[in-house]
Amino acid sequence: MAQEKFINSPYVTEMRKITRGLYQHGWDERNGGNVSYRLKPDEVNQYTDTTAILRNVPIDFDATELAGQYFLVTGTGRYFKNVYDNPEGDVGLVQIAKDGHSVDIHWGYNDGAQPTSEFPAHLMTHIKRLRVDSDQRVVMHCHPTNLVAMSFTVPLNEKVFSRLLWKMQAESIVVFPEGLGILPYMTPGTTTIGEATANKMKTFRLVLWPQHGVFAAGDSMDETFGLIETVEKAALIYTTIQAQGGHFLHEITDTDLANLATRFNLAPNPDYMMGQSLVTGQ
Incomplete structure (x- = not known):
């Protein structure tokens, strides 16, 4: 149930509005463009269960310096024109894993998507x-x-x-x-x-x-x-x-x-x- 609350958080709302604005300006055709939004633990904890990890996916970069940090990120191959109506599919909440080379997905990407390339x-x-x-x-x-x-x-x-x-x-x-x-x-x-x-x-x-x-x-x-x-x-x-x-x-x-x-x-x-x-x- 906690996972379902995050879609109504102000952070997802901001992401939906911004990606729609970028698309409407004509700056993000097709799957062009990407956004990442760093969130603080207290901002995340009040909306979703951060002990629940949906998946872990590798990233092609050593992000050890950001280990433990949360990011709301648009998905790879996703069209900004669709984010407003489908945030759970086109956006994900990820946390940089301790190894620095992967992320734990806590919310979103519900059809198997991953963070932007x-x-x-x-x-x-x-x-x-x-x-x-x-x-x-x-x-x-x-x-x-x-x-x-x-x-x-x-x-x-x-x-x-x-x-x-x-x-x-x-x-x-x-x-x-x-x-x-x-x-x-x-x-x-x-x-x-x-x-x-x-x-x-x-x-x-x-x-x-x-x-x-x-x-x-x-x-x-x-x-x-x-x-x-x-x-x-x-x-x-x-x-x-x-x-x-x-x-x-x-x-x-x-x-x-x-x-x-x-x-x-x-x-x-x-x-x-x-x-x-x-x-x-x-």
Whole structure:
């Protein structure tokens, strides 16, 4: 009976809403995208019997540093459009086993599913971000259309890319003052891209996988989703400007960026605060 209560927990409710929002934005077509949500023992214990283990499945990563931690995770091969109506099949509550190389499934995946194939990359990111931010809770991977499109046309230089996104709207530097991390194109679903992403997460909360998508991290579902929304909105503005001819007559200047940082008490990446003007090209 205790197992049945977890579906009505606020954590499953959040996962259902977020995955539906990601799908409705068009960022998670088919089975693209995955989300992991770290839960605390007291949050789990009040809704489900954590002594009951449904299955144990291996993971292709040594997650010993996270042994005992609980994660609500979307399943491999699952469509986000279905999660809202079928959370018990498409999402699972797992606990990292003591051996660090497997997880105990306590709830969900009721038709035999397993955690997303990107789960090792999620765990690597959680480890790195927890060292920076003890409140780290969420990792999201999705495919924001305009941001991915920019990765085909804008130099894959973190300063250039970050400044361009900052200058598309006043909110950008406020929401991601550290800028945007960028990897070279890499094959997804591998330990290599997971390690590279996690290393970038020491500095950035959002990492672009060129020609593919993004990995984002945050303290809550709303914060992480909002981070992606803000970056994608900036990318949409850039795309719209390009469709209008790509000529900048006005811009948010470096002085404007500095004023925003002062107004909102930010510490933006100092290496990105000055650079080429969009209007003059100098």
